[in-house]
Structure formats: structure tokens, C-alpha cells
Amino acid sequence: MTAPRLTHDDRRYIAARLAEGTGYAEIARLLDRPTSTISREVNRNGGPGRYRADQAQRAAAARARRQPGRPAEATPASRDPEAVREFREQLTGIIVHSGLPRAAAAALVYLFTSDTGSMTAAELTAQLRVSPATVSKAVGDLERQQLIRREPDGRRDRYVVDDDVWVQAWLASARMNFMLAEAVRQGASILGDDTPPGNRLRNTGRFLEAVNQEMLQAAERWRQVFEHS
Numbered sequence: 001m002t003a004p005r006l007t008h009d010d011r012r013y014i015a016a017r018l019a020e021g022t023g024y025a026e027i028a029r030l031l032d033r034p035t036s037t038i039s040r041e042v043n044r045n046g047g048p049g050r051y052r053a054d055q056a057q058r059a060a061a062a063r064a065r066r067q068p069g070r071p072a073e074a075t076p077a078s079r080d081p082e083a084v085r086e087f088r089e090q091l092t093g094i095i096v097h098s099g100l101p102r103a104a105a106a107a108l109v110y111l112f113t114s115d116t117g118s119m120t121a122a123e124l125t126a127q128l129r130v131s132p133a134t135v136s137k138a139v140g141d142l143e144r145q146q147l148i149r150r151e152p153d154g155r156r157d158r159y160v161v162d163d164d165v166w167v168q169a170w171l172a173s174a175r176m177n178f179m180l181a182e183a184v185r186q187g188a189s190i191l192g193d194d195t196p197p198g199n200r201l202r203n204t205g206r207f208l209e210a211v212n213q214e215m216l217q218a219a220e221r222w223r224q225v226f227e228h229s
Contacts, residue, residue, distance in 0.1 A: 006033075006041060006060065011053040014038065018048050040146050043175075044168055046220065059223075088113060103130060103138040108147060111161040118160040120153065145172060167219050174215040181208035 006014075010031060017027045024042065028035040042048055045056040088109050095105035110127050111119060119127070124135045139159050142148040147165055150157045162168070181204075188201035 006037070008053065008057045011041070011056045011060075014041065015051055015053040015056075018042065018051055036143075040149065043146060043171060044162075044164070046223070047171070047175075050220070084113070101138070101141060103128070103134050104141040107135065107138040107159075108142055108161065108165075111148060111159060112165060117163070118151070118158050120156050120158050122156075124159070145169075164223060167222055170215060170219050174212050174219065177208045177212045177215070181205045181212065184208070 013031065014027055017030070024038045025035045028038045031038070041056065042051050045051050045059060088106075091113075092102065092105045092109045095108065096102050100108070106128050107124055110124065111117060121132065121135050121139065124139070125132050128135065128138075139148065142159075143150070146168055148159050148161050151160050152158070184201040185205040188198045188205065191198040191201065193199065193202055
């Protein structure tokens with residue numbers, strides 16, 4: 001059974017525990033939620049150091065206005081189905097080149113370009129013309145990267161892509177840059193700051209830290225734009 005959505009009080013509790021330095025797993029245990037629910041909630045709302053309960057609640061309310069029970073797609077008569085198909089194939093190919101498996105990329109594209117932004121596994125299977133097992137793996141890949149989320153729809157789960165999915169992908173890249181910057185700084189210390197490899201590593205760490213700060217600032221600006229659009 002899918003856990004109930006986080007409430008405003010839940011979000012205030014999360015913010016308070018984060019301020020105390022409590023980890024995701026412990027917060028999840030105290031709220032009786034999966035750890036992935038807490039990590040996704042915090043990361044999509046600025047990360048541990050920037051999480052604000054009221055802001056997160058407003059963002060959740062905006063996402064909840066979607067009406068996930070509507071049909072997968074309502075195609076206007078003016079929309080050229082062949083042009084839509086070609087665009088989806090093109091976008092899928094670009095995302096595949098970025099490193100996402102083809103089935104996951106195709107599922108993400110169909111979700112993002114559907115009118116509702118949400119589909120069930122059966123709807124994705126029909127749209128992608130692949131097996132249920134392929135769809136199951138695809139949505140699993142997307143969930144692990146926090147690019148989609150599940151919502152209950154009767155006895156089924158509905159997979160939802162948020163309007164700020166690319167902001168989430170951007171933040172995931174920023175987190176990876178942060179980890180890499182930490183690693184190369186340690187490498188510079190180990191190899192010696194005054195050696196050629198140490199110098200290369202130190203400069204790389206400085207570059208990654210600067211880029212990471214710019215990425216986080218850009219993500220925050222656009223998150224606010226999306227919340228008020």
C-alpha cells in the first residue's frame with residue numbers, strides 16, 4: 001500500500017529534525033515512512049541545508065493540482081500525431097546519450113510530454129509498446145534518480161513527473177559535482193599540493209566547487225519561478 005502524502009506538520013517535523021542534524025533514515029523511522037520518501041522530499045526542496053517546511057508545502061500543493069485520475073492523453077485535433085511521435089523519438093535519443101537507459105528515457109519523455117504528466121504502468125506499457133517488465137525496470141530507474149514519483153490511483157500506482165523534473169536532474173548533477181570536488185581535494189592532499197597531479201586535482205576541485213555553487217543558485221531561482229508560475 002502506498003504511504004499517505006506528507007502533511008504540513010510532517011514537513012515542519014522534517015525541518016526541525018534536519019536542523020538538529022538527524023539523518024534521513026532516522027527521520028523516516030520516526031515518521032513511519034520509507035527513507036526514499038524523506039530523501040526525495042528534502043532533495044527536491046533544496047537539500048538538508050535549504051529545506052523549509054512552508055516552501056515545501058507550497059510546492060507540494062502546486063503539484064497536487066494535477067488531477068492524476070484523468071486519461072493519459074487528451075490529444076487536441078490541432079496536434080499532429082506524427083510530429084509528436086518524431087519529437088518524442090528525438091528527445092528520447094538525446095536523453096539516452098546523456099546516460100539514461102532507452103526504456104527509462106522513453107518513459108520519462110512520454111510522462112513529461114503527456115497532458116496530465118502522469119500514467120499508470122499499464123498506460124506506459126501501451127504507449128511504449130514494450131513488456132510490463134520493461135516498464136517496471138524503467139520506472140524503477142527513474143524513481144531511483146528521483147525523476148518521477150508514485151501516487152495512489154485506486155488499486156494502482158500512477159507515475160508522475162513534476163514540472164521541475166529538470167531542476168531535480170540539475171540538482172542531482174550538482175550533488176555529484178560536490179562529491180567529486182570532495183574526492184579530488186582529498187587526492188590533492190594525498191599526492192601533494194606542490195606536485196603536478198596535486199596541482200591538477202586542486203584546480204579541478206576549485207572549478208567544481210565554483211560550478212556547483214552556480215548550479216545550486218540557478219536551481220533555487222528557477223524553483224521559485226516554477227512555484228509562482
